[in-house]
Amino acid sequence: MSSVKVELHQKDVDKIKEIAKEYNNDPEALINVLHSTQDHFGYLPAEIQEIVAEETNVSIAKVYGVVTFYSFFTMTPKGRYPISICTGTACYVRGAETVLEEFKRQLGIEVGETSENGKYSINCLRCVGACGLAPVVMVGDKTYGRVSPDGVSDIIAEYEDAE
Amino acid sequence: MHLLVCGGSGCHASANGDIAKALNEALQLSGLNDEIQVVTTGCFGFCEKGPIVKVLPDNTFYVEVQPEDAEIIVQEHIIKGRKVEKLLYKDPEKDEKISDSAKMDFYKKQIRIALRNCGVINPENIDEYIAREGYQALGKVLGELGDQKTIETMKQSGLRGRGGGGFPTGLKWQFANTNQSDEKYVVCNADEGDPGAFMDRSILEGDPHSVIEAMTINGYAIGANLGLVYIRAEYPLAIKRLKKALEQAKEYGLLGKDVMGSGFDFDIQLRYGAGAFVCGEETALIHSMEGQRGEPTVKPPYPAESGFRGKPTNVNNVETFANIPVIINKGADWFAKIGNKKSTGTKVFALAGKVNNVGLIEVPMGTTLREVIFDIGGGIKDGKKFKAVQTGGPSGGCLTEKHLDTPIDYDNLIEAGSMMGSGGMIVMDEDDCMVSVAKFYLDFTVEESCGKCTPCRVGNKRLYEILHKITEGKGEPEDLDKLRNLSSVIKETSLCGLGQTSPNPVVSTMENFWEEYEQHVKEKKCAAGSCKNLMSYHIIEENCVGCTACARKCPVNCISGEKKQVHKIDQELCIKCGNCMDVCKFNAVEII
Ligand SMILES: Cc1cc2nc3c(=O)[nH]c(=O)nc-3n(C[C@H](O)[C@H](O)[C@H](O)COP(=O)(O)O)c2cc1C
Numbered sequence: 001m002s003s004v005k006v007e008l009h010q011k012d013v014d015k016i017k018e019i020a021k022e023y024n025n026d027p028e029a030l031i032n033v034l035h036s037t038q039d040h041f042g043y044l045p046a047e048i049q050e051i052v053a054e055e056t057n058v059s060i061a062k063v064y065g066v067v068t069f070y071s072f073f074t075m076t077p078k079g080r081y082p083i084s085i086c087t088g089t090a091c092y093v094r095g096a097e098t099v100l101e102e103f104k105r106q107l108g109i110e111v112g113e114t115s116e117n118g119k120y121s122i123n124c125l126r127c128v129g130a131c132g133l134a135p136v137v138m139v140g141d142k143t144y145g146r147v148s149p150d151g152v153s154d155i156i157a158e159y160e161d162a163e
Numbered sequence: 164m165h166l167l168v169c170g171g172s173g174c175h176a177s178a179n180g181d182i183a184k185a186l187n188e189a190l191q192l193s194g195l196n197d198e199i200q201v202v203t204t205g206c207f208g209f210c211e212k213g214p215i216v217k218v219l220p221d222n223t224f225y226v227e228v229q230p231e232d233a234e235i236i237v238q239e240h241i242i243k244g245r246k247v248e249k250l251l252y253k254d255p256e257k258d259e260k261i262s263d264s265a266k267m268d269f270y271k272k273q274i275r276i277a278l279r280n281c282g283v284i285n286p287e288n289i290d291e292y293i294a295r296e297g298y299q300a301l302g303k304v305l306g307e308l309g310d311q312k313t314i315e316t317m318k319q320s321g322l323r324g325r326g327g328g329g330f331p332t333g334l335k336w337q338f339a340n341t342n343q344s345d346e347k348y349v350v351c352n353a354d355e356g357d358p359g360a361f362m363d364r365s366i367l368e369g370d371p372h373s374v375i376e377a378m379t380i381n382g383y384a385i386g387a388n389l390g391l392v393y394i395r396a397e398y399p400l401a402i403k404r405l406k407k408a409l410e411q412a413k414e415y416g417l418l419g420k421d422v423m424g425s426g427f428d429f430d431i432q433l434r435y436g437a438g439a440f441v442c443g444e445e446t447a448l449i450h451s452m453e454g455q456r457g458e459p460t461v462k463p464p465y466p467a468e469s470g471f472r473g474k475p476t477n478v479n480n481v482e483t484f485a486n487i488p489v490i491i492n493k494g495a496d497w498f499a500k501i502g503n504k505k506s507t508g509t510k511v512f513a514l515a516g517k518v519n520n521v522g523l524i525e526v527p528m529g530t531t532l533r534e535v536i537f538d539i540g541g542g543i544k545d546g547k548k549f550k551a552v553q554t555g556g557p558s559g560g561c562l563t564e565k566h567l568d569t570p571i572d573y574d575n576l577i578e579a580g581s582m583m584g585s586g587g588m589i590v591m592d593e594d595d596c597m598v599s600v601a602k603f604y605l606d607f608t609v610e611e612s613c614g615k616c617t618p619c620r621v622g623n624k625r626l627y628e629i630l631h632k633i634t635e636g637k638g639e640p641e642d643l644d645k646l647r648n649l650s651s652v653i654k655e656t657s658l659c660g661l662g663q664t665s666p667n668p669v670v671s672t673m674e675n676f677w678e679e680y681e682q683h684v685k686e687k688k689c690a691a692g693s694c695k696n697l698m699s700y701h702i703i704e705e706n707c708v709g710c711t712a713c714a715r716k717c718p719v720n721c722i723s724g725e726k727k728q729v730h731k732i733d734q735e736l737c738i739k740c741g742n743c744m745d746v747c748k749f750n751a752v753e754i755i
Contacts, residue, residue, distance in 0.1 A: 006413075017580035020361070026454075027454055028452075030452050030454035031435060031437055031454055032434065034437070035396055035435050035437065046551030058454070062455075065456050066454070066456055069457065070436075070437030070439050070457070071438035072396055072438035073438075074438055088358035088359045089357075089359030089515070089516070089553065089589045089603070090359045090513075090515035090516050090589055092603055093589060093590075093591055094517070098740065101740075102718070103739075105718070105738075125397070126173065126358040126440070126607075127357075127358040127360070128397065128399075129173065129360075129364050129365070129398075130172055130173040130210070130361075130522040131359065131361060131513060131515035131516075132210025132211045132515075132522060134515065134521070143175075149740060149742070154461060158304075
């Protein structure tokens with residue numbers, strides 16, 4: 001498992017319990033529970049998966065199987081400013097790949113990695129549906145449209161001074 | 164007077180929330196905020212020119228509106244009754260401004276059934292839906308038609324599934340109706356996996372009640388009391404609007420216990436997808452809704468016999484559902500007259516790629532690709548030459564010039580070597596390399612294959628590797644045979660629709676662009692100039708004046724040369740980004 005060792009506090013455990021309870025601790029609701037849990041913690045390390053398993057009455061193996069099956073779930077923390085490059089077809093034919101290359105080059109990280117200071121991470125998205133703005137890049141919830149490789153440094157500069 | 168502001172995700176992304184706010188503030192300043200309402204609607208479809216603001220009742224259509232423009236719209240248009248010229252759409256051909264959207268080429272050939280309310284009503288207000296015949300169809304089904312006549316109407320309308328397969332909807336409902344069980348389910352497939360398609364999302368964002376109403380009708384017709392919407396977690400706005408719509412419908416007694424006093428109970432819950440393309444396939448989707456890994460299973464049994472929790476389940480796509488209330492209201496015959504004999508009604512397409520008017524369109528079945536790309540889409544961007552159009556997403560194929568006059572319907576597209584799919588339509592121009600496009604889709608499939616069956620898990624990976632080798636300039640003639648043979652094995656032996664169709668992008672590009680594959684393999688050339696290993700940038704000595712522009716722009720500092728001296732590109736270091744070529748004013752950079 002490519003996961004960091006984390007120590008959970010009692011309040012974290014309680015939070016997971018609370019989420020599971022919202023879904024009646026129903027095994028069928030496992031994916032919805034994982035969504036809410038990831039929303040809260042940012043990622044789903046093994047330690048969290050163990051508690052989810054217990055609370056939804058399924059085996060740890062199954063939770064792990066589900067987490068690793070779906071690309072939306074991640075076992076490593078994303079950067080504080082997660083950069084997502086849309087690699088849907090519309091963005092692809094309008095040059096998303098060159099934009100992605102430029103982000104990788106400037107930040108020195110690969111897709112799925114987080115920069116050493118924990119600030120940035122790069123991910124690819126499959127179509128955010130803003131094809132009129134292709135190629136599209138998202139940093140957190142903020143969307144940038146018609147991005148060219150030239151514009152990459154401007155985007156990064158917006159976050160350089162931030163914590 | 165009303166001001167409609169597009170609240171679709173595409174426009175939202177370009178600072179739209181601020182426009183509604185700015186308009187409200189401007190109205191307030193002029194003391195008009197009680198008289199004039201700003202309504203945030205669903206997608207207008209013309210995403211290329213977003214954000215869009217439409218003024219009712221005079222139908223003035225403003226494009227590329229920024230929050231700063233709110234003031235002038237209020238001052239000029241609302242107060243003085245003069246249209247704001249600079250925000251009007253300019254017809255690129257006639258070079259004249261058009262203010263009424265109905266007169267724009269983009270809208271002229273469209274007929275909006277599934278999108279009837281998108282860009283027209285406020286999706287967060289159920290009253291606006293009701294004012295446009297909303298929930299009348301449900302009333303008619305519960306009070307008048309009953310299950311059999313409803314199913315009969317669906318059958319007569321000729322409606323086929325818009326999720327890709329094109330299976331007759333009425334027939335599917337009949338199966339689910341006939342199969343006896345204590346419990347049955349209705350499922351709305353809102354997984355929209357095709358990367359480059361956004362119609363389902365736009366419908367849910369722009370008109371969630373139409374889907375809720377149709378699912379309830381579906382529930383009554385087959386005898387189900389629970390509906391589930393399986394929706395991508397990547398669609399937060401659609402989820403939010405759907406949740407709100409569900410609440411409102413319950414409040415109005417249109418959902419929940421004893422719907423419209425008929426004694427029929429129906430509830431709808433949401434289940435979230437988590438980023439797996441294969442979950443769009445109905446058996447995989449059902450497993451995912453049960454909290455499992457989304458792996459498909461062999462059909463039969465079909466969901467109509469054994470679906471969610473092993474009970475009879477009817478799965479339909481969002482767009483399929485959105486058509487249903489209109490069919491019930493206006494009648495099967497009305498619907499069947501639109502389109503052509505075997506494919507009735509309309510189809511929504513997400514038109515994108517190298518086309519001037521990117522957007523969401525709805526056209527009658529039987530419209531030709533040429534009409535869609537050139538009349539509605541406004542032709543190819545930057546005056547380039549049309550090369551191909553891809554339909555059907557990762558399961559589809561690339562069609563060419565010779566298919567442009569083919570009327571679009573389920574059967575014609577399959578005959579031409581592609582498929583309808585869910586409605587993604589990506590236009591490509593002369594700069595797109597078809598081998599790379601095939602590779603792009605295979606990259607997608609390899610990533611998305613669930614791994615359950617070997618042909619799909621391993622075969623697609625091999626296909627990808629061969630394509631990669633060809634684009635790297637290392638292809639050998641026998642690779643082309645391998646691509647062919649492997650494609651047919653994968654198609655024949657895969658377990659689900661994902662593997663059975665995944666070689667289609669390869670097969671169709673080989674069929675239609677054979678010479679391009681040969682060129683890559685034999686001449687080690689990529690005419691589109693897209694495969695980096697098959698090209699290099701060079702400075703033409705005679706043209707170079709030594710302005711240093713390229714050297715300054717080069718991101719890896721691989722261009723050397725003194726001022727006023729001829730420059731040189733270090734091929735070892737060059738990353739082939741093309742910046743030097745873009746920036747050179749003297750045409751001194753060439754690709755070899
Ligand atoms: C690999 C694969 C992906 C699919 N993705 C979708 C999808 O994203 N949305 C959808 O509605 N149907 C999708 N389908 C089709 C569904 O299996 C199913 O046929 C459809 O939801 C039925 O609804 P309809 O009859 O209204 O089209 C997919 C099928 C396959 C094989």
